[in-house]
Amino acid sequence: MSDTHSRRQFAKITAATAAALTFKPFYILHAKPKVDGEVIGHGNHRYKVHQGWGNLDASQFPVNNCHEMVQDSKGRLIMVGDEIKNNILIYDRSGKLLESWGHEFPGGHGLTLWNANGEEFLFISDPNIGKVFKTDLKGKILLTIEHPSKVGAYKEADPFKPTETAIGPDGTIYIADGYGSQWILRYTPKGEFIDKFGGSGDGDAQFSTAHGIAIDYRDKANPTLIVTSRAHNAFKKFTLDGKYLSTIFLPGAFVCRPVFKEDTLYAGVCWSRLRYLNQTPNSGFVTIIDKSNKVISNPGGTKPEYRNGELQIMLQEKPIFMHCHDVCVDNDHNIYVCQWNAKKTYPVKLERV
Template sequence: MNSNRRTFLKKTGIVVGSALITPTVHSFGIINKPILSENIIGHGEFRYKVHKAWGNLDPSTTPVNNCHEMVMDSKGRLIMSTDEPKNNIIIYDKSGKLLNSWTLNFNSAHGLSIFNEGGTDVLFITDPNSGSVVKTTTDGKVLMKLKHPKDIGIYTEKDRFSPTETAIAPNGDIYVADGYGSQYIIQYSAKGDYIRHFGGSGDKDDQFSTAHGVTIDTRDPNNITLMCTSRAHNSFKRFSLDGNYLSSIFLPGAYVCRAVMDDDIMYSGVCWSRLRYLNQTPNSGFITILNKDNKVISNPGGTAPVYENGKLKLMVQESTLFNHCHDVCIDNDKNIYVCQWNAHKTYPIKLERV
């Protein structure tokens, strides 16, 4: 959508917003709320029209189990990872048309990152069940497989390695999040040589509880850092590129997946929120959006962010649109594409910025 239309809608946002939102009923933290009328969700300047069938394909030829993650390549194609062995990778154009699919025969293909290497896009894919982290071309040729932590002597035989995500630094260094395993972030060189690891399981500031994601945060080009997920802590934790803990962003109620950077805005899928008795609740996902100061400014599918005395209050699901938002991808028009886990084998949803 062009900027003129967004400017017009921003000017009329109060009228539009008041016409769209219906009362919410809270009972012991349960929210009984239908999908917003006219399929508009979000808050402030970050509102979106829902295109629920955008990514639908023929399941008999291009099935999905869980749609895990999505990235956009330099050609504007939308590349998605799935844990369906028949097609670990599905490639769409922006209209939702299938362009290609291929597989590495992984039964749990999960993390998907993209890096422009000397003018060529390459992918990094994690498979938690097999403990694999591979670098490939965009058409599926394997270029490199990272060494297992046990093979380089940093894990014992008792330590579990179940990698969920990668992030690639500007110099090509590879950071692997062992989010379903031993909760470390492991740093390799661009050639795949081990450099260091940090984190581990625990409740200290520099430790993780479900280190599900890792992202290079380049929003301040003079201070490039790592934004690491600690999902069960409802937090992002910032580290230096050499593994020193810097700060935490607490997002109460939001079991966030990886952080996705676009300009100076940070987005994330929220896989669960806390509802009755503040427990982690199934089918309670939404999207959270933070500004350059790491303050939440919109929660499409969730309750509006509220700060009191500088502290963010509990955020929970508001509409019934999403099950478990696992990842988001942002295109050049600032539209969001949402991949979901455990969502009845549904395809990605498009949120069109208005």
Template sequence: MVMDSQGRLIMVGDDIHNNILIYDKSGKLLDSWGIRYKGGHGLSLWNDGEEDFLFICDTDGAMVKTTLGGRELLLIEHPSEYGAYEKEDAFKPTETAIGPNGDIYIADGYGSQFVLQFSKEGEFIRKIGKGRGTGNDQFQTAHGVCIDDRDKSNPTLLVTSRASNSFKRFTLDGTYLEEISLPGAFICRPVINGQNLYAGVCWSSEIDFVEGNMDTHPTRTNPNSGFVTILDESNKVVSNPGGRAPQYLNGQLQKMLQQEPIFNHCHDVCVDSDGNIYVCQWNANKTYPIKLERV
């Protein structure tokens, strides 16, 4: 889910009757469109200074740039067409981020575990990371990606490594910088709002999976165990709505788990202009997103 410059909330799903749902802040449905994104999964919004655009990730193998009304402007399909992958390599994009110059970063979170960088015109630039694995610049489910622009003079790229319970930071041209560990939390997309970093936690677990192959949906985690996590400008966890309060021992964050059964699988969060949080859930039994009002 994203919020556009008109203050409307826009959500993507994988139901091809209406892939895109547009709400106001009260939850009233204003509009809907989209009938072909069978794997509708990730949604990002970018404003070029004049107009809002949407970037839709379809895990069936495409990234599509559209207007707010659904007119398709750019299609990026299998990376083998650009010399980035072999034809047999899996490509199941899960999220995008748009750089300060309009470059498009695509997280291949259910596919071959790279972040692919394209120009705003759709020209391939580079692969970021070294694919699936446990190395510093490798990913275990590169589920989400965002531009961390809290330091305006030095924006960086944050990439989810969900099964290793962490975010990994890179320069915008792909150099690995650091890992932000969030033990126990199978996090989804990082979302920057003000000086805070927000994320939905799809599962929480006492078990570590970093050495395993957990590219899609872990089978040994605790089901229906999601919560929301919030980090401050120092990337310290300060709040876990629905989860246990964060605890640090000798500077090390302790394992985080669901505390209250408020959520099932928190798949994304969106923060509006008033600081309210909207939580979108995967496998949510057709329920609306949950709104958490700022207090």
């Protein structure tokens, strides 16, 4: 091959390369991070990641920690956080902001929706100020539950830092004191104290970070109470009047509140035990549990494995999430993930595939 021909060939290749670099296709110019669009999960519960689903203008609608999310009867997705410029952000399912309100909840943490014969209410738990609020869907405060010492249930010096509520079939209000004294407190629908159970400890009926609570209606004739014991890597089952029944052990998973959709239980995992079995920062994922209380999928985490009927340790597999604090599941079984301590990120959508 002559030098002239070689130079021509080199010039052609150089020109073609330059053109390729200059005239990038639209999809390359606007390429998203690799994780966006990735499919995660196991078995029949696999999901496409949409990281930017809930992104808003942070100068107008800032978030600090996206703590929890619920869906109302109109299909709106209601999120609570601890940014008092807008504690509540209300999205439609496309990720568009519909409404925002709330300036009174510096530790806005727990969010429970109660449908009382067609009328819907929210219960907001604030561990920073030690109060639980019942509001309407516009934010009007209808009931406030304060420190249990006011009704003789605690001593004044006992910490009360409520993290979550659940509303029983008869309207009984259950409050999980997950960052405080580890009791589950029961109140009438009017906010009158009934009793408490649990407390801090390693007994079966005790808790270590009673972070979440929910009513389990999967056995419709016999609803029960499921309570998180996060540092135990467990959910604990109780009767509605507080008698211990059993434990769902989830080794490796520091689970947040249980969320039920039909016969399936979903939960955000805030940390897993990546390093020397210690609670490790930025190691969260989502876990999904069937009606027989068997883990069937861990989006972002390792595939669940059972040996001789025993669940093996579960860990974050891909660093998609930092600290999954809650999940909300819509009617198409898509999951919306709220994160704590995650660089002020908005909710992430996991689209069921």
